[in-house]
Amino acid sequence: MGNLFKIAIRNLLRYKRRTLLTASLITVGVVFVLAFVSISGSFKNMMIGQITDSMLGHLQVHRKGFVASIETLPLNLNLKNGAIDRLEKILDAQPEIEAYSPRVKFGGMFSNFTETSSIRLTAIVPEREFKTVPLLPGRVTEGSKDLKPGGILIPELLARGMKVKPGDAAVIVATNADGSVNGKQFIVTGVMESATGPGGRDGYIHLDDARELLRMEGRQVSEYAVRLKDFGKLAAFGEKLDGLLARESNQQGKPIFELHIWEKLSPFFNIARMIDVMTFFIRLMLIAIVLISIMNVMIMAVYERIREIGTIAAIGTLPGKILNMFVIEGFCMGVVGALIGDLVGIALVYILNALELTYNFGQQQGLILQAGVSPADVLMISATVIVVSVIASLQPAFKASRMEPIQALRHT
């Protein structure tokens, strides 16, 4: 085996310029893919992180039918006492769950005593909410991040439009499940930016205030936001929990709960998907580059060496050995291209990070590009290049191994 490598490497060095050109083509491809994968990957992860960690949570559980009519935030589709107990018992028993947070969601009117505007409110227990969506406090740009009963966090849109600052008083008016209207005065605790872009009309109040404002009897929860210890296990855990929840049914035998992972709740999932699709095509392009360039070089190599192939075949080299000789040549070229590409690619990402390039996402201005190259990506890309190199050499190598010695020896 070592001798096959020796012969292959010497043959590659025999046509230095050609080998160099092919290897550098592969290198450029690897660098490009590595840079793209790491930058788009970090952007995607940042985006998903922003959405799940500052707003949605990793997954949510509602009463069956709530999400379908989420636009109207229907109070009559809240979970009530018995269902809350059953659900919390299940959630408490899951070791995969880091934290979960009960929320009541409803629509209302926000008034600063001179103007009135609509607002969507999420009522929370702050300690639990902040454990479930840890980036939420970071969205508070003015005032205090600490939400106490009687306080309200209002969206930037309203603060700017209605000229309200932290410390100001405001009134929320809301209609409860029975249709009666009630109002309550709040002190503006803080102003928060929207997680996903301009135009957000979402505010936060304490769950106790919502109970009073909506004159709730007993306990009520519109949604449970859940955070997992390991985001990577979301799909598997989602299925497991879905199975557990499906067993919980009401007197009519209908399921009580519905579970949605963040992907089903956010339009940004489509952007994440698009990034994946783009990455896929970029990888495909790399495969095409490697396939074509290696195959091209190997076809030439076999053609140039027909007489040598005839010689070694005549003196008894078995077809399998001849095949290996050429496949190893392709393999070595792939390895060299991948290795140099990895090094240059990692260096490039490192330089990009050092340059501290900035970009905006939604309301988040001047985020610093922090692209990370994951070892898994590097391995995956290198393995792809090497495997494709071997595949590309197979056909020419096979042709070489099938040559008839006399004909090959007569070739001029």
Add this chain to the structure above:
Amino acid sequence: MALISAKQITKTYRVGEVDIQALRGVSFEIEPASFVSFIGPSGSGKTTLLNLIGCLDKPTEGTLTVADTDVAALDRRASAEFRGKNIGFIFQDFNLLPVLTVYENIEYPLLMVQKVAPVERQKRVTALLAAVGMADQRDKKPDQISGGQKQRVAVARALVTNPKLVLADEPTANLDHDTAYMVLNLMKKMRDEFNTTFIFSTHDPKIVGEAETIFTLEDGKLNEDKGKGGNGHGKSL
């Protein structure tokens, strides 16, 4: 028992619609340790016959036995194995592998064709390097040595596996007269030393004199002459 026994072998090439009869019923026997030459004009079938003996091609008719093996019955892989084990080849154009040194070229069959342990390998290659007088050139690449030197390396490569038979199709055609003699004498010396049968083809009448047994091919048929020594080891049937 003859090393090679050919009975009424014919070889017909089909080119398009036309059949070309390269060999028309050739029979002969060659004993071990012979030094045999096939001569004849261009197109008489020398290369064709050597290819058959060398197990690189199959006769159209007749039987050909080499080292007790009916070579026509071997498939592709078995022929390759048979060649690797029993036959050494010397080519007109030397055909050394350009990426390997002199030493590595001689070593090649022991590494890639037969599996020979390193110590034994080194012993054999070194001995042959010395025997062909190339020990001082061992680390040169083929493009750094002369044609005569290349053919000496090729002789060593052909012998390194201790084959029963070495075949050389026009081994001296690309060498000047003196060098050609030197290579032939080397081949003869190797025959004496290793008792290997050498069969070569040539159309150079001066070189032919070096052979002990001479078969003359004409238009695909055989006429036998005896070499100058008259103690030939082969006979035409």
